[in-house]
Amino acid sequence: MSVGQSIRRLEGHAKVTGTAEYIHHLRLPGMLSGKIHRSTVAHGRIVRIDSSAALALPGVHAVITIDEVLAVAPSPYYGPAFHDQPILAHRKVRYVGEPVAVVLASDPHIAEEASDLIQVEYDPIDPVFDEVAAARPDAPIIHDVLKPAGMFTDLKHLGGRSGTNVALDARLRRGDVSKGFAEADHVFEDTFTTGKVIHATFEPMVSLAELHGADGLTIHTASQSPSFVRAEVSRLLGWAENRVRVRTAHLGGGFGAKLYIKLEALVAVCALLVRRPVRIALSMDEQFYTITKHGATVRIKTGVTSDGRMIAREVETHWNGGAYADIGPRVTQKSGFTAAGPYDIEHVALDNYAVYTNEPPAGALRGFGISQLVWAYERQADIIAKTLGIDPIEFRRRNVLRKGRPHATGTIVSDMEIDAVLDLLEQRMDWRRPFDRGSGAIRRGRGVAIGLKACISPTTSVAMVLLYGDGSCALQCGTVDMGQASDTALAQIVSEVLGIPTASVRVVRPDTDVTPYDMATLGSRSMFHMGNAVKAAAEDVRAQVLRIAATSLGGGGVTELSELEYVDAEVVSSRGARMTLREIMLARFAMQAGTIVGVGSFTPSYKKPDLSTGQSADVTPFWMLGGAGAEIAVDTETGRIEVTRLVNVADVGRAINPASVDLQLTGAAIMQLGFTLFEEMVFSDGQVVNASLADYKIPGFLDLPADISAAYVEVPHSHGPYGAKGVGETGVFSPSPAIANALYDALGIVVRHLPLTPERVLRAIREADGRPLEDES
Amino acid sequence: MTDGSRRTIRFTLNGRTVTAGIAVFETVVEVLQREFALFGARESCGQGLCGCCTVVVNGTAVSGCLYLAAFVDGADVVTIEGLAAHGVLDPVQEAFVSQGGLQCGFCTPGFVLMTKELLEQEPHPTDDQIRHYLSGNLCRCASYPEIIKAVRMAADRVED
Numbered sequence: 001m002s003v004g005q006s007i008r009r010l011e012g013h014a015k016v017t018g019t020a021e022y023i024h025h026l027r028l029p030g031m032l033s034g035k036i037h038r039s040t041v042a043h044g045r046i047v048r049i050d051s052s053a054a055l056a057l058p059g060v061h062a063v064i065t066i067d068e069v070l071a072v073a074p075s076p077y078y079g080p081a082f083h084d085q086p087i088l089a090h091r092k093v094r095y096v097g098e099p100v101a102v103v104l105a106s107d108p109h110i111a112e113e114a115s116d117l118i119q120v121e122y123d124p125i126d127p128v129f130d131e132v133a134a135a136r137p138d139a140p141i142i143h144d145v146l147k148p149a150g151m152f153t154d155l156k157h158l159g160g161r162s163g164t165n166v167a168l169d170a171r172l173r174r175g176d177v178s179k180g181f182a183e184a185d186h187v188f189e190d191t192f193t194t195g196k197v198i199h200a201t202f203e204p205m206v207s208l209a210e211l212h213g214a215d216g217l218t219i220h221t222a223s224q225s226p227s228f229v230r231a232e233v234s235r236l237l238g239w240a241e242n243r244v245r246v247r248t249a250h251l252g253g254g255f256g257a258k259l260y261i262k263l264e265a266l267v268a269v270c271a272l273l274v275r276r277p278v279r280i281a282l283s284m285d286e287q288f289y290t291i292t293k294h295g296a297t298v299r300i301k302t303g304v305t306s307d308g309r310m311i312a313r314e315v316e317t318h319w320n321g322g323a324y325a326d327i328g329p330r331v332t333q334k335s336g337f338t339a340a341g342p343y344d345i346e347h348v349a350l351d352n353y354a355v356y357t358n359e360p361p362a363g364a365l366r367g368f369g370i371s372q373l374v375w376a377y378e379r380q381a382d383i384i385a386k387t388l389g390i391d392p393i394e395f396r397r398r399n400v401l402r403k404g405r406p407h408a409t410g411t412i413v414s415d416m417e418i419d420a421v422l423d424l425l426e427q428r429m430d431w432r433r434p435f436d437r438g439s440g441a442i443r444r445g446r447g448v449a450i451g452l453k454a455c456i457s458p459t460t461s462v463a464m465v466l467l468y469g470d471g472s473c474a475l476q477c478g479t480v481d482m483g484q485a486s487d488t489a490l491a492q493i494v495s496e497v498l499g500i501p502t503a504s505v506r507v508v509r510p511d512t513d514v515t516p517y518d519m520a521t522l523g524s525r526s527m528f529h530m531g532n533a534v535k536a537a538a539e540d541v542r543a544q545v546l547r548i549a550a551t552s553l554g555g556g557g558v559t560e561l562s563e564l565e566y567v568d569a570e571v572v573s574s575r576g577a578r579m580t581l582r583e584i585m586l587a588r589f590a591m592q593a594g595t596i597v598g599v600g601s602f603t604p605s606y607k608k609p610d611l612s613t614g615q616s617a618d619v620t621p622f623w624m625l626g627g628a629g630a631e632i633a634v635d636t637e638t639g640r641i642e643v644t645r646l647v648n649v650a651d652v653g654r655a656i657n658p659a660s661v662d663l664q665l666t667g668a669a670i671m672q673l674g675f676t677l678f679e680e681m682v683f684s685d686g687q688v689v690n691a692s693l694a695d696y697k698i699p700g701f702l703d704l705p706a707d708i709s710a711a712y713v714e715v716p717h718s719h720g721p722y723g724a725k726g727v728g729e730t731g732v733f734s735p736s737p738a739i740a741n742a743l744y745d746a747l748g749i750v751v752r753h754l755p756l757t758p759e760r761v762l763r764a765i766r767e768a769d770g771r772p773l774e775d776e777s
Numbered sequence: 778m779t780d781g782s783r784r785t786i787r788f789t790l791n792g793r794t795v796t797a798g799i800a801v802f803e804t805v806v807e808v809l810q811r812e813f814a815l816f817g818a819r820e821s822c823g824q825g826l827c828g829c830c831t832v833v834v835n836g837t838a839v840s841g842c843l844y845l846a847a848f849v850d851g852a853d854v855v856t857i858e859g860l861a862a863h864g865v866l867d868p869v870q871e872a873f874v875s876q877g878g879l880q881c882g883f884c885t886p887g888f889v890l891m892t893k894e895l896l897e898q899e900p901h902p903t904d905d906q907i908r909h910y911l912s913g914n915l916c917r918c919a920s921y922p923e924i925i926k927a928v929r930m931a932a933d934r935v936e937d
Binding site: 006008009011012013014015016017018019020022024025109199200201202203204250251252253254255283284285482483484485659660663666667668669670671692693694698699700701702704708 | 800802810815816817818819821822823824826827829856857858860861866870873874875877879880881882883884885886889907908909911912914915917918919920921922923
């Protein structure tokens with residue numbers, strides 16, 4: 001009754017009236033505001049920190065450096081994959097903008113003023129910024145020794161490795177790639193790169209911490225991963241997890257920026273040191289120094305038969321992880337193994353390197369590394385198709401993975417509808433109709449692309465559904481609604497199971513004292529994992545209600561469960577007796593009282609890939625497939641691309657809330673449009689020089705394609721809740737190569753670096769014309 | 778009352794006359810949050826580029842993260858909280874909910890206030906007019922297509 005309906009989002013009223021709760025708005029009595037003093041050098045040893053002028057400023061309560069931090073966190077290094085990031089710079093700094101000290105003051109303006117008065121003397125070390133250069137043996141070493149976090153067994157072998165900036169080398173081998181290239185009629189080799197971009201969440205990162213006597217600590221934080229924050233802060237302090245409470249509110253955007261530890265460890269140690277509540281809220285520009293998306297260099301070599309069958313593919317990718325690993329090694333491995341694309345290729349060799357550089361740390365950004373790889377393999381696909389004289393969609397059709405065939409990991413493909421997505425893309429693009437490529441200065445082109453992601457595995461979600469004395473109910477789960485409308489979709493599942501209206505389900509904000517464990521809200525995993533957990537929890541409530549009804553219906557005598565049916569929030573017996581949820585609660589607890597707790601937990605099956613071959617019989621709970629088609633007009637005199645049409649297609653399993661699915665697909669595609677055409681962090685000697693929305697442009701209304709739409713294929717996934725799969729990232733996979741393929745279609749030029757700025761396009765046009773522009777001075 | 782750095786201002790806030798003690802460098806957003814617990818206008822980019830901080834001063838939408846509180850002394854100020862003061866959503870708010878023209882919601886109050894201003898000036902805007910009028914507001918979740926639908930719907934409703 002509610003699954004499959006475009007039900008309005010539960011918190012819509014609060015959001016349009018400006019009353020929705022965000023941690024950004026939280027003020028605690030007696031709190032101090034913290035302002036971070038940041039490193040001005042990209043790589044260096046800290047010689048001296050002089051806080052005297054800051055401390056002398058009236059209103060300054062304290063200045064915290066690593067020396068103070070060590071008193072409460074003797075081993076101050078954190079991270080989800082490696083314990084490599086100190087709460088504040090420890091002996092060394094590794095990028096411009098790294099937190100070195102924090103000023104605490106009751107007035108945030110005073111804290112800000114004082115943070116500029118801190119003087120730090122550095123002994124500079126040679127920095128390295130490029131991911132390929134940093135991976136060479138002669139590069140300056142950024143971390144003396146690798147320190148895997150231990151949570152991931154496949155990183156254990158890296159422990160203690162020294163003298164390298166390569167944090168992880170992940171391999172996949174299938175077949176014999178050199179044999180494949182020898183048998184191929186054509187071999188194509190290209191290198192594609194992407195710049196660094198950022199999430200730019202509109203609610204910048206914010207965390208507050210307060211103490212509860214000697215018992216514990218509450219962290220209020222705009223976080224996508226409260227359970228992880230609790231575990232990691234507890235570990236840093238040497239406390240049991242139950243002494244740390246982590247709660248969130250609605251998030252003003254996440255996109256991967258607010259995962260793992262960002263400000264949480266810092267506010268926690270500050271609160272412990274000064275015994276007062278502490279709030280640290282970043283400004284927009286500070287987000288540029290906190291977490292980015294990986295820039296990548298992708299070298300891709302593909303062997304093809306003359307009839308257009310890809311038989312060998314070798315991909316070597318260097319991921320620019322910045323100064324701290326964050327989740328980069330996971331991006332490297334979990335996305336890296338999809339680098340051969342959604343294609344059935346006999347011989348595959350993939351090498352992925354997570355590389356430390358002296359740039360701000362890179363982590364997860366909507367798509368988790370996938371869009372960098374799709375950019376390369378789908379851009380090359382059109383070069384191959386054109387060379388062989390095959391239509392781009394037909395070329396893909398000849399090569400896609402079909403059900404029952406092994407993916408490059410060895411996992412047999414199921415529950416993925418690539419052909420149907422290609423058909424839909426072809427139809428939505430009116431691909432068979434004649435296309436006017438223009439004349440004169442403005443030329444037109446069109447292109448398509450498809451991309452594959454494997455949902456990260458293995459991860460766990462736990463949920464509780466509570467039925468109260470009056471028959472109303474609440475959902476307690478750790479999924480963080482940061483705009484994706486997960487509250488609504490998960491409430492729809494409760495509604496579907498219990499037969500109550502979606503709007504009547506109270507969804508409790510994630511709070512580790514209340515909501516059970518959830519791995520995190522990331523990687524499009526929540527609808528599938530938490531959706532299954534919530535469904536099981538609601539079914540548990542329903543089963544308990546039926547058991548109570550069996551003893552209560554018909555005046556005390558026990559009714560057989562088989563005679564009972566649960567219909568629309570009532571239990572009905574085959575003899576016609578019926579009880580509402582409220583009546584069942586009254587029967588059970590003798591008054592309007594009590595709670596029925598339903599619990600659900602979900603962890604998918606998984607087989608760890610072999611370390612040397614990357615082979616696994618069960619590598620992912622579900623495959624995500626997203627395609628895009630673009631039509632563009634390019635001004636050959638300025639290099640400016642106008643995207644006139646952008647079609648986004650996906651395989652979603654089943655849409656729990658169709659309007660939300662549309663919103664996710666187009667929203668993601670527009671975000672990727674920014675990454676494709678203009679978004680790029682610009683660095684000078686490691687310093688971000690465009691750290692503001694004035695200088696780093698994000699898409700606005702005037703950048704919107706005149707025609708943008710989403711469409712999807714619904715074939716229920718065998719293990720998804722009501723057949724659903726995740727969809728939050730699918731829209732980012734393919735727009736970049738689709739647009740670049742349209743440029744290739746229009747002018748035959750190849751731009752190898754994202755974003756496709758007018759300057760890059762114009763340089764490529766002029767180069768193809770034999771009239772290259774002068775180099776940048 | 779002034780001592781150089783602090784003063785008391787008096788203004789109309791969502792229809793009520795109020796006073797507030799402020800520092801001269803404080804912005805409207807800071808004062809609305811601290812003195813009146815109104816958080817619907819909030820700072821994001823801090824440069825007046827995203828529109829999350831939009832408030833209406835004497836009938837004109839301004840960037841509350843740049844607009845000094847001292848300047849609203851004697852002015853008429855309307856915030857998002859003033860729109861549905863009696864619990865009934867304004868047609869523009871209703872349209873945003875109904876058309877799903879929001880995701881994380883951080884930018885939404887600004888879009889709602891700008892849409893109201895647009896519809897006051899142009900009750901029947903074309904899509905181009907909508908795009909241009911709202912181009913000073915940004916939505917990182919990129920709910921733009923749905924916002925256009927919401928504005929169209931609000932225009933139809935306001936007309937009735």
